[in-house]
Amino acid sequence: MTWSPTFIGIGAEKSATTWAWTMLNEHPSVCMSQPKELNYFNIDENFQRGASWYRKHFAIESARAGEISPLYMDDERVAGRIRDTYPDARILVMLRNPFGRAMSHLFHDASVLYGKVAELTKSDLQALASKDQKYVRRSCYAAALAPFLEAFPRDQIGIFLFEDVATDGLELAQNLYDFVGVDAAFVPEQYDQKVNESQDLRSVGLAKVMMSASRLARSFPPTRQAMNWVYRRTQLRETVIRWLLVDKGRPQIDFSEVFSPEATSLLDSDLQLLKELLPEVVPTSWLEGSPAERLPFGATPQPAAA
Template sequence: MNQTTFSSQWAPDFVGIGAEKSATTWAWSQLEAHPYIEMSQPKELNFFNQHFERGLDWYQKHFTGTHGCLQGEISPLYMDCPAAADRMACLNPDLRLLVMLRDPFDRALSHLMHDAQNVYGGVADVSADDLRTLALRDDKYVRRSCYFQGLTPYLDAFPREQLGIFFFDDVADDPETLVRRMYFFVGADSSFVPENLTEKINRTKDYRSVVLYRVIRGISTSANAFAPTRLAMEWVYRNTRLREKTLDLLMVDEGRPPLTPQDVLPEDQLLRIQQDYEQLNRIIDMPVSWQQSRSLSAA
């Protein structure tokens, strides 16, 4: 158990811990839309995994402290940091943990495609070999799809009822029920229906000019290295979304290659995800569509 102690009485009411590429940005936007929920600014603070040494005062400054509001944040990489679980439990033993899960094989493929977009400027012409090369280069694609492994430290640190498990599939199938369940879980009025219920966020895109795409991304990356420039860039992005609008001008309409996880993930990685899935299935009822996907992967 991490022996960290906190002298301050402040703590968030809930934290979203993952999983990456599982509609956590959508979940954040729905929670932020609620009049009695205050979400951190920006979304992914990564306090408990990457910035813990900055202290609780730094963490608290990302919340305005609106009177009477529940406070929460979502950082999907928390599920990839076992130490974060004990740090959270030390800060607030009553913390509620929100978890968005996606079919683990599909999550790995989506993660690969997202990174392929950054490397190649799109995914329309990316081959299975290209994606397999990425998968072999970094263990994160498989590791972050091993949900049982990722959730075990949190199940050890918190009672099971403090983990709210929600599924990516419901974002498309029944978003209103999903949002009501999320609101109820964190302790907010579940009768509220947000206006942005059906918006789509962070879809993988293709761009007409890979060169321009990389230039725009490169400018923002370079700017982020210098504090004064970074603050100016953050203001521009927050108020005009200039970068996104510019990239949208370069975007082509369609771009996802007709590839499956079985096409791109090495056999040992598929087996690793499958074994973790079977462990998780003993403690959480999975969506029917995931069960069908397992049958297909075993065929």
């Protein structure tokens, strides 16, 4: 029998994909990829390495295997590549209020560039947002999901919401288990943990040196292979990241203070299309009122306490 991953998570970025990976990784019947984001279907160099390269990132033969690479949603080729390679794989999607997602993404990148989340100004964010369309583009879910809805049966695509992490993380985790076909009664230990929100860096300089060194090392096949080997077998990267990040509050800055009215209109239009495509998925709160009324972005919902 030809091996196939049970499920493939495709995004969206900043929509609790790390939380979902953590929940699935805790389940004894699930084997998540190492490292977390394989980026197999969206990076040509990886895809050209073939299915055997992809397969070796999953350690347990008998378990339900899966991976989550949030950038898959941002590449229109990915749906066809997954369909042609693993047509039976389930497609796991995490979505978030698109305005909140864009702001969280922007704050995250700004924290890397400027270092202090709590001290970021509107000017800082406006300057960064004006340089890259990805913040809005990656919140256009209807456009991103259309190729997947065309390539796969609707019941093969599971769509879950970031906001449910805050309201009932345990139920969401167990819904994920049910979707991938494992015991949904399992209770993960970390379901109420906050994951991957914008944080300050202890050292901006050290973070930039580490990122530059990582990019340089990955440009040479021998060192890239060595790094992948270490990452698959240790928690070194995660340990360093945890040390670098210091949790701090975000300033109260709204989407409309940073992005143009055209960006708001674009997301509104995409939301209406998403509601037509997937009426059962889009919460009413995503559609009503101004962006500020739909979500207080400076006070991002956090997972509820146990």
